[in-house]
Amino acid sequence: MAALIWVGAALTAVGLTGLIICIIVAARARASGLEGVEMETRLRKLVALNLGALAVSALGLMCVVIGVLLG
Template sequence: MEALIWIGAGLVVMGILGLLYCIVVAARAKREGLEGDAMAARLKRLVALNLAALAISALGLMTVVTGILLG
């Protein structure tokens, strides 16, 4: 079950990196001074990526907890 914990930890790290990427892209869009439709289009794509990163991170956390409980 140790492998399950490491796999889950890897998923958590991937999810956190995805969330950090979303933060960087949103900050860059704000710094560029985008407004209106351009900002909405950029953030619309970013929301989907943000939710995917959050889901991956949550799945990793569930995998870690499962590995701990089974181990």
């Protein structure tokens, strides 16, 4: 079960990295002064990345919890 915990921790780290990237991209878009359609287009692409990173992070946390409970 230790392997499941480490795999879960790695997935969580990947998901958190994706979330940090989303924050950085959104902050840069805001700082660049984009407005209207350009900002909406950039943020629409970012939503997909954000949801994917959140899902990966959640799956990793589930793996950690299952590994701890079974181990």
